[in-house]
Amino acid sequence: MPRLRLETRCPYCKATLRRGEWIELDIRLAGDDRRGRLGLSPYFGDYRIRPPFDIPEQSVATFFCPHCGADLTIDGECALCAAPLFLLELESGGVIDVCCRRGCPGHALGGIQDPAELRLLMKYMQEADE
Numbered sequence: 846m847p848r849l850r851l852e853t854r855c856p857y858c859k860a861t862l863r864r865g866e867w868i869e870l871d872i873r874l875a876g877d878d879r880r881g882r883l884g885l886s887p888y889f890g891d892y893r894i895r896p897p898f899d900i901p902e903q904s905v906a907t908f909f910c911p912h913c914g915a916d917l918t919i920d921g922e923c924a925l926c927a928a929p930l931f932l933l934e935l936e937s938g939g940v941i942d943v944c945c946r947r948g949c950p951g952h953a954l955g956g957i958q959d960p961a962e963l964r965l966l967m968k969y970m971q972e973a974d975e
């Protein structure tokens with residue numbers, strides 16, 4: 846399977862979020878309020894994360910832009926687990942919704958529920974592959 850890398854940016858300040866091999870976001874864990882900088886794999890379908898501290902499976906975090914500090918949470922909930930979602934913009938145009946719950950398959954950059962978004966992403970990936 847080809848490694849398709851998503852170029853993401855903050856929907857507010859438009860700063861590029863990828864640093865090296867990770868999409869970096871600030872998080873605040875629900876419950877105990879710990880904060881840190883989390884890495885998400887930028888590769889489509891790759892659910893690896895680089896947690897700043899031990900994050901229990903199923904815990905929910907709030908995600909912030911590390912550049913402007915904006916809360917990236919959006920209205921709506923994950924179709925799989927009903928946790929909040931956060932949103933990233935794609936450099937190619939379009940957006941991607943991501944589940945805020947650790948361990949949910951909607952986590953990382955796979956949580957696309959809108960077929961129109963998915964088609965847009967597929968188109969972008971084909972272009973990126975050329």
Ligand SMILES: [Zn+2]
Nearest residue numbers: 855858910913
């Ligand atoms: Zn920002």
Ligand SMILES: [Zn+2]
Nearest residue numbers: 923926944949
């Ligand atoms: Zn979920």
